[in-house]
Amino acid sequence: MADRTVADVVVERLLAWRVPRAFGYPGEAIAPLVDALDRTGGEPAFVPARHEETAAFMATGHAKFTGGIGVCLATQGPSAVQLLNGLYDAKLDSKPVVAIVGEDISGPLGGAHQEIGLSRLFGDVCNQFVRYGRSPEHVGALLDQAFRTAAATRSPTCVVLPRQLQEALVPDLQTYAAGVMTATPGEPLARVLPHEADLDAAAQLLSGGQRTAILVGQGGRDAAAEIIEIADRLGAGVATSLLGKPVLDERLPFHTGVLGEVGTPAAAELMGGCDTLLMVGTNDPWTDYFPMPEQARTVQIDIDGRRIGNRYPADVPLVGDAAETLRALLSRVRGRPEQQWRATVESAVDRWREVAAERVAAAADPVNPQLVLGELSARMPGVGAVTVDVGSVLYWYARHLVLPPGVKAQLCGTLGSMGCALPYAVAAKLAAPDQPVIALVGDGAMQLNGLAELITVSHLWQQWRDPRLVVLVLNNRDQNGMGGGREPSADPTHRRPDVPYAGWARLLGLHGVRVDRPELVGAAWDEALAADRPCVLEAVVDPAVSLAPPEPAFADLRGLYAEGAPARKVREQVEVTANAEDLV
Numbered sequence: 001m002a003d004r005t006v007a008d009v010v011v012e013r014l015l016a017w018r019v020p021r022a023f024g025y026p027g028e029a030i031a032p033l034v035d036a037l038d039r040t041g042g043e044p045a046f047v048p049a050r051h052e053e054t055a056a057f058m059a060t061g062h063a064k065f066t067g068g069i070g071v072c073l074a075t076q077g078p079s080a081v082q083l084l085n086g087l088y089d090a091k092l093d094s095k096p097v098v099a100i101v102g103e104d105i106s107g108p109l110g111g112a113h114q115e116i117g118l119s120r121l122f123g124d125v126c127n128q129f130v131r132y133g134r135s136p137e138h139v140g141a142l143l144d145q146a147f148r149t150a151a152a153t154r155s156p157t158c159v160v161l162p163r164q165l166q167e168a169l170v171p172d173l174q175t176y177a178a179g180v181m182t183a184t185p186g187e188p189l190a191r192v193l194p195h196e197a198d199l200d201a202a203a204q205l206l207s208g209g210q211r212t213a214i215l216v217g218q219g220g221r222d223a224a225a226e227i228i229e230i231a232d233r234l235g236a237g238v239a240t241s242l243l244g245k246p247v248l249d250e251r252l253p254f255h256t257g258v259l260g261e262v263g264t265p266a267a268a269e270l271m272g273g274c275d276t277l278l279m280v281g282t283n284d285p286w287t288d289y290f291p292m293p294e295q296a297r298t299v300q301i302d303i304d305g306r307r308i309g310n311r312y313p314a315d316v317p318l319v320g321d322a323a324e325t326l327r328a329l330l331s332r333v334r335g336r337p338e339q340q341w342r343a344t345v346e347s348a349v350d351r352w353r354e355v356a357a358e359r360v361a362a363a364a365d366p367v368n369p370q371l372v373l374g375e376l377s378a379r380m381p382g383v384g385a386v387t388v389d390v391g392s393v394l395y396w397y398a399r400h401l402v403l404p405p406g407v408k409a410q411l412c413g414t415l416g417s418m419g420c421a422l423p424y425a426v427a428a429k430l431a432a433p434d435q436p437v438i439a440l441v442g443d444g445a446m447q448l449n450g451l452a453e454l455i456t457v458s459h460l461w462q463q464w465r466d467p468r469l470v471v472l473v474l475n476n477r478d479q480n481g482m483g484g485g486r487e488p489s490a491d492p493t494h495r496r497p498d499v500p501y502a503g504w505a506r507l508l509g510l511h512g513v514r515v516d517r518p519e520l521v522g523a524a525w526d527e528a529l530a531a532d533r534p535c536v537l538e539a540v541v542d543p544a545v546s547l548a549p550p551e552p553a554f555a556d557l558r559g560l561y562a563e564g565a566p567a568r569k570v571r572e573q574v575e576v577t578a579n580a581e582d583l584v
Helices: 006-016 028-038 052-066 084-092 136-153 163-167 196-208 224-234 265-273 322-330 340-361 369-377 392-400 421-431 443-463 501-507 518-530 555-562 567-578
Strands: 021-024 045-048 070-075 097-103 130-132 156-162 212-216 237-240 255-258 276-280 297-302 316-319 385-388 408-411 437-442 469-475 511-515 535-540
Touching: 006 028, 006 136, 006 163, 021 028, 021 052, 028 045, 028 070, 028 097, 028 163, 045 052, 045 443, 052 070, 052 084, 052 097, 052 408, 052 421, 052 443, 070 084, 084 097, 084 156, 097 136, 097 163, 130 136, 136 156, 156 163, 196 224, 196 276, 196 297, 196 316, 196 322, 212 224, 212 265, 224 237, 224 276, 224 322, 237 265, 237 340, 255 265, 255 340, 255 392, 265 340, 297 322, 340 369, 340 392, 369 392, 369 469, 369 518, 385 392, 385 421, 392 437, 392 469, 408 421, 421 437, 421 443, 421 469, 437 443, 443 469, 443 501, 469 501, 501 511, 501 535, 511 518, 518 535
Parallel strands: 021 045, 021 070, 070 097, 097 156, 130 156, 212 237, 212 276, 237 255, 276 297, 297 316, 385 408, 385 437, 437 469, 469 535, 511 535
Antiparallel strands: none
16 A cells, blocks of 8 residues: 555555444544544544543443544653553453554653653553563564453553554555454453362352342342342342442342442342352442451352452352353252241332432432432433542432433442543444433533533534533532532532533533523433534532431441451351341
């Protein structure tokens, strides 16, 4: 090919790996690659973000919503530094992302302006693979290795390409591959099943349990039918991690909701009362809400053996794909005709739903944020995606938004970084432009980067077949960032500035709705979801509404255990409590 440059080779490899778009912030050191992407006419496309951090979040959001490999671009120095937050999100939530970083080494002694040691900078977050491009003929193979590693390890990788190398002509060598054999990133590269002996041991343990709890994480995706079947077989109750919330239909009578500080009392009670625990694809960090040490015998299923026993001791570890491993267990597990435990769990779920309805209906000044999520729950589209930011909105999402089966939802689950929801929403919308997307954001995250990324939305939205991207901003003017029952400070310097979020949207040519009266919240959602363009729904909410974290089960015994009480004594007290009628 005449005048074929390294930048052209990069574009070819993106196409070979089925990458539809790359997110980034343009700069001199990456300009040849951006120009090459622009020449393709949009396949793959370059999507400019307003900041490198949000570009990395978009790449991670793409990986989370599509199962494909996300790609982000940046230049050296501060631009590269600003990728780190989004890349750590990918690392901690096990998503494949490739960062391509340009470097300008045109100084008289070969040094780079804004020089930072990129190998060291990315050495932790991209610890599986960080490489420099050195020669034009090797760049294609280098990129293939980066993509292959990201897919195989479900983690971010990094390739550094000097600008001069991007512009270099590629020798006219025999093409070694027009494409590469790619597996679906994030999924097992092969059929992975535990050993027969381990499956037998797990089935024996589960069949012998009297009070079984199942904790489901994001690794349970595509295994909903198997999870429900084994729950019915064992008479078990189910709870989920935050990342596992979209896996199962939350309307199931034995679904206790999300576990942890942001979750429900029913989920905490399930963990407090169980004697057997089945963990499916979860690395949930809310360990205070897990069963007491030695309380429950545990089977843990995970495709990554490094995660087994990471949060709670596993009696039987099963390294394998969730759906196939559960199917293998179902052929071995005995049914439990006695359903007293299931009835107890369902009673706890019924009580929680009554409490949740009371919380949604409670008066507030001016609007109860739980009401805002409750009204959305009644109007959720049956398809599409939800993205959630960090802050008090996470609590209301976890408890009060019931996701219809099939609706995807993502958040920065393990890293817990603010500013992820709007970049995720852009990535989700670009991946499925014919489906609605709803971003749930607090005013802190909106001021952090959301106001800027609305510019990206205003730039892109007319390309979407379904123009609906609704950004809910819970405006509580609380500098703490969480609200949660504190009375707002009378000192204006301690409160977050009150920004006209809906007005800013209208200035950008988007739709904007502001609501500060509870009786108008439902109508505000109707207007936002019916808009002919993206919409910011600004809800002025009360920061004094309590977050009300559920009490961890056996909290008093945890303290006793931490103070060095003999394990035997703790077990005896657990057994006494577990047999109490008011356990759940």
